[in-house]
Amino acid sequence: MQDLIQDGSHVFIFLDAKRNWIRKVIAGEEFHSNRGKIKFDDLIGRPYGIKVESHSGVIFQIHRPNPTDIQIAMGRNTQIVYPKDAGTILIEAGIGAGARVVESGTGSGALTSILSRAVGPTGHVYTYEVREDMYTGAKKNLEKYGLTENVTMYNQDILEGIKETDIDAVVLDLATPWELTDEAHRVLRPSHSLASYSPTIEQTMKTCKALGENGKWGMIKTLEILEREIMVRENKTRPTTWMVxxxxxxxxxRTMVVDRE
Ligand SMILES: C[S@@+](CC[C@H](N)C(=O)[O-])C[C@H]1O[C@@H](n2cnc3c(N)ncnc32)[C@H](O)[C@@H]1O
Structure with a gap:
């Protein structure tokens, strides 16, 4: 069945890799750019994947925003978890439709947006952020892209304790994850995953040490994901010069069942 753009839908308006926008379609209103205007009424009732011409004759592609598009478009005040790392977190931690996930810190909400899309309407994301400015910024980001229905946001230090139990995955991106391993174990279901993202090797070593100390965790492993884009051109196909x-x-x-906890 074809899915049509409706009043209130979000669309990804694409000109090229640098000039693209996510907008909420509002009947009677227009999208404005320096390459011309598009009337939202001209999109409503039409499928995603169409080309439309702006009033100044520039052709734009109209797509359904995927999680990566949203993540890249979001305003950010922190280092975010990049799509390559977020994708690995979802697969390795077994996060899919219906999962109940605890996340901290929320930061800019970039990873929250990916988690929200992954767990879908039958799952839920509980995200903890200690800084009020970050909490407010992330809330705005998630509201802008219509991702709040399955997300509960707390402006709270997660070290004070996690409110939820029977959780399917805990995802950490904060400075001292090793302080949370016992609390994550307490709220996770048996044989379910903790994923902890850290920018430095020293943080990673402290986290692994804490995970290995008391027999509460199994299958401990650390990954680094390298991604290289390939520039495809006639007789000049090669990796791009720059990479992250x-x-x-x-x-x-993964949580182990421990006797006499
Ligand atoms: C690197 S940012 C997270 C970015 C986020 N993963 C994203 O993709 O947008 C780390 C965040 O953790 C928050 N934080 C640090 N310690 C915390 C704690 N104990 N409880 C809750 N939030 C914490 C910081 O305020 C910061 O906003």
Whole structure:
């Protein structure tokens, strides 16, 4: 069945890799850019994947925003978890439709947006952010892209304790994840995953040490994901000159059942 753009839908308006926008379609209103205007009424009732011409004759592609488009478009005040790392977190931690996930810190909400899309309407993301300015910024970001229905946001230090239990995955991107391993274990279901993202090797080593100390965790491993874009041109196909050389290390571990906890 074809999915049509509606009043209130979000669309990804694409000109090229640098000039693209995510906008909410509002009947009677227009999208404005320095390459011309598009009337939202001209999109409503039409499928995603169309080309439209602006009033100044420039052709734009209209797509459904995917999680990467949203993540890249979001305003950010922090280092965000990049799509290559977020994708690995989802797969390695088994995060899919219906999962209940605890995340901290929320930061700019970039990873929250990916988690929200991954767990879908039957799942839920509980995200903890200690800084009020970050909490407010992330809330605005998530509201802008219509991603709040399955997300509960707390402006709270996660070290004070996690409110939820029977959680399917805990995802950490904060400075001291090793302080949270016991609390993550307490709220996770048996044989479910912690994913901890850290930019430095020293943080990663402390996290792995904490995970290995008391027999509460199994299958501990750390990954670094390298991504290289290939520029495809007639007789000149090769990797692009620049790449993101470093983002972070992701440590995964699964909860073990421990007697006399
Ligand atoms: C690198 S940012 C997270 C970015 C986020 N993953 C994203 O993709 O947008 C780290 C965030 O963790 C928050 N934070 C640090 N310690 C925290 C704690 N104990 N409880 C809750 N949030 C914390 C910081 O305020 C900061 O906003």
């Amino acid at each position: 050389a470093h983002t972070g290390y992701i440590t995964f571990a």
